[in-house]
Amino acid sequence: MEPVVVEGFEVEIDESEVRRLLRMEDTTRRNERVEKAIDDMLELARKLVEPKGVYTVVDGSDFPASDRFEGMGEVAFCICTIGPALEEEVSRLSEERSMLEAVVLDSIGSVAAESVAEYMDRVIQEYAHGRGLKTSCRASPGYGDWDVSEQRGIFELLPAERIGVGLTESYMMIPRKSVSFAINIAERPARMRSVDSCRNCPIKDCPYRLI
Numbered sequence: 001m002e003p004v005v006v007e008g009f010e011v012e013i014d015e016s017e018v019r020r021l022l023r024m025e026d027t028t029r030r031n032e033r034v035e036k037a038i039d040d041m042l043e044l045a046r047k048l049v050e051p052k053g054v055y056t057v058v059d060g061s062d063f064p065a066s067d068r069f070e071g072m073g074e075v076a077f078c079i080c081t082i083g084p085a086l087e088e089e090v091s092r093l094s095e096e097r098s099m100l101e102a103v104v105l106d107s108i109g110s111v112a113a114e115s116v117a118e119y120m121d122r123v124i125q126e127y128a129h130g131r132g133l134k135t136s137c138r139a140s141p142g143y144g145d146w147d148v149s150e151q152r153g154i155f156e157l158l159p160a161e162r163i164g165v166g167l168t169e170s171y172m173m174i175p176r177k178s179v180s181f182a183i184n185i186a187e188r189p190a191r192m193r194s195v196d197s198c199r200n201c202p203i204k205d206c207p208y209r210l211i
């Protein structure tokens with residue numbers, strides 16, 4: 001299918017997830033200054049976040065970076081982002097030595113980016129369900145055993161420039177608060193991400209680990 005650009009939607013920023021990333025789940029240790037920073041940066045982030053995504057569905061054998069999806073049938077590939085404005089504000093705050101606000105806003109950006117990915121996941125689910133099919137969980141380059149260098153294959157399939165996302169020589173996305181992923185679409189989808197994949201992943205301190 002031709003790539004589909006999705007924009008003009010809003011996402012919720014889960015404050016409890018922001019606190020988890022900041023290691024602030026314990027309500028007994030809350031600090032007035034930190035609480036104000038969270039409130040202020042959440043309000044600011046809602047003005048800065050501009051969610052966009054682009055996805056396509058192709059046969060797994062057409063993935064240009066490897067034969068990882070060979071034999072899976074249809075696979076949806078997606079790139080999504082919150083845009084550059086929040087990261088630019090984090091940089092400005094850092095330069096002004098407003099480090100607390102910079103750290104809080106950066107964490108909010110990470111949560112917002114994941115929320116955009118979840119929204120795009122649902123878009124792909126609806127596409128699959130409309131055809132009587134099911135979807136797997138998301139898998140992203142750089143997590144588990146999927147090498148980050150295969151990020152280039154997703155960018156070959158999708159016009160990421162249409163949502164303002166680029167790829168560096170080291171396969172990092174710009175803006176950084178962007179997410180790429182693949183989802184298998186089938187009557188019985190492959191298990192692409194699970195507790196086992198987190199258990200075997202070398203990134204032990206990843207905040208998005210399932211275990």
